Amino acid sequence: xxxxxxxxxxxxxxxxTAAASPRLGWNFLKYNFAPKSARPFPPRxxxxxxxxxxxxxxxxxxxxxxxxxxxPPGELSxxxxxxxxxxxxxxxxxxxxxxxxxxxxxxxxxxxxxxxIDKFPRLRTITINSxxxxxxxxxxxxxxISRLARExxxxxSISVSLHKIGPGYDxxxxxxxxxxxxxxxxxxxxxxxxxGLFYLGVNCVxxxxxxxxxxxxxxxxxxxxxxxxxxxxxxxxxFNNRKMRGAIExxxxxxxxxxxxxxxxxxxxxxFNQHAFRYRELAGMLESGxxxxxxxxxxxxxxxxxxxxxxxxxxxxxxxxxxxxxSAFEIFYDRGNLKYRRDILLQATCPGCPPYTFNRFELEKDxxxxxxxxxxxx
Numbered sequence: 001x002x003x004x005x006x007x008x009x010x011x012x013x014x015x016x017t018a019a020a021s022p023r024l025g026w027n028f029l030k031y032n033f034a035p036k037s038a039r040p041f042p043p044r045x046x047x048x049x050x051x052x053x054x055x056x057x058x059x060x061x062x063x064x065x066x067x068x069x070x071x072p073p074g075e076l077s078x079x080x081x082x083x084x085x086x087x088x089x090x091x092x093x094x095x096x097x098x099x100x101x102x103x104x105x106x107x108x109x110x111x112x113x114x115x116x117i118d119k120f121p122r123l124r125t126i127t128i129n130s131x132x133x134x135x136x137x138x139x140x141x142x143x144x145i146s147r148l149a150r151e152x153x154x155x156x157s158i159s160v161s162l163h164k165i166g167p168g169y170d171x172x173x174x175x176x177x178x179x180x181x182x183x184x185x186x187x188x189x190x191x192x193x194x195x196g197l198f199y200l201g202v203n204c205v206x207x208x209x210x211x212x213x214x215x216x217x218x219x220x221x222x223x224x225x226x227x228x229x230x231x232x233x234x235x236x237x238x239f240n241n242r243k244m245r246g247a248i249e250x251x252x253x254x255x256x257x258x259x260x261x262x263x264x265x266x267x268x269x270x271x272f273n274q275h276a277f278r279y280r281e282l283a284g285m286l287e288s289g290x291x292x293x294x295x296x297x298x299x300x301x302x303x304x305x306x307x308x309x310x311x312x313x314x315x316x317x318x319x320x321x322x323x324x325x326x327s328a329f330e331i332f333y334d335r336g337n338l339k340y341r342r343d344i345l346l347q348a349t350c351p352g353c354p355p356y357t358f359n360r361f362e363l364e365k366d367x368x369x370x371x372x373x374x375x376x377x378x
Contacts (some may be wrong), residue, residue, distance in 0.1 A: 024364060031365035036089045039333065044361060045095040045302040050112060052101045052307050053077060056131050057174030059231045059247045060207045063101060064239035074308040078108050078115065080324060080349045084309065085119040089329040093120040097126045110144035111296045117152050127157040132185035139188050146197040156198035159175055159229065160186055165220045172209050190226060208247055211254040214261050229275065231356045232306065259286045269374055274358040277373050282354055293353035294358065295365040299350055303332065313341050316349050319340065
């Protein structure tokens with residue numbers, strides 16, 4: 001790959017890149033006029049859960065109860081990831097999200113990032129979702145992976161989970177001194193960010209435990225110069241959190257507070273603040289139950305790979321098959337799986353699924369919607 005042709009911020013930079021892309025018009029036509037029920041396009045984005053292990057004990061996520069602290073026998077090794085990603089299904093990948101569990105619990109995270117760069121010749125962006133702990137490994141991996149990304153002209157973005165400001169975060173995270181340790185990591189990463197090494201943000205998952213503290217989070221974000229992204233906690237089997245509904249599902253007063261908060265964020269329109277578009281959509285879905293109108297890159301053909309080798313169409317998809325036992329291409333395009341995608345996911349699940357991203361691929365499809373939002377607020 002050529003170094004230097006794809007560098008820049010992975011935050012708002014992807015909107016600038018998409019706007020300048022000569023493929024923008026073609027992708028707009030392709031994604032808008034292909035039938036929804038048709039065979040999905042080859043995936044351009046993938047979320048890889050590199051581990052389900054986690055060193056926090058969060059009150060809205062039980063993923064840490066799925067696996068012990070040591071690597072489970074079923075967790076894909078570096079060699080197994082190499083074999084899986086040799087499949088032709090992945091040759092068009094441009095965007096990789098490294099997720100968990102806590103990715104930094106893997107001893108080979110930087111090697112995995114190097115593997116993704118080697119296996120995906122079209123790769124443009126790597127994002128890493130982390131809880132910021134342990135400190136030393138989070139910082140050293142950021143340094144190593146940012147160097148790999150710069151050498152290959154790839155954007156790097158790191159998002160650290162932070163759900164409340166102050167010691168109250170320890171109660172949510174379920175471990176002592178979580179807040180002080182995460183802040184230490186964030187400030188070290190911010191110093192690296194300021195040297196131009198990567199984009200840095202925090203991700204705040206909204207639950208009953210913090211819904212009335214979101215303005216404080218927003219003020220902290222402004223003061224610390226670290227952008228905050230807000231998403232909603234959800235009950236999912238993969239998160240092993242069905243027994244945590246009381247902490248997750250918002251009550252009436254909390255729901256109203258969240259609607260007002262999203263409304264305010266949705267009013268902060270500017271050309272490269274794509275999140276305002278998304279927050280306005282979230283507010284409308286919460287307030288009136290209207291169906292989703294913003295596109296989803298998973299519905300456009302992206303996918304998820306679990307740490308045990310299972311393939312998924314999206315975060316709400318059932319497991320489609322094990323990539324260690326069958327070709328990922330065959331699983332993705334299996335006739336029965338495509339029927340499930342069309343009848344269950346696209347028709348029944350997608351309309352009520354809240355948008356947590358508005359990335360380059362989604363912009364390509366929703367270009368006119370976004371322009372209308374900016375110009376006419378329609």
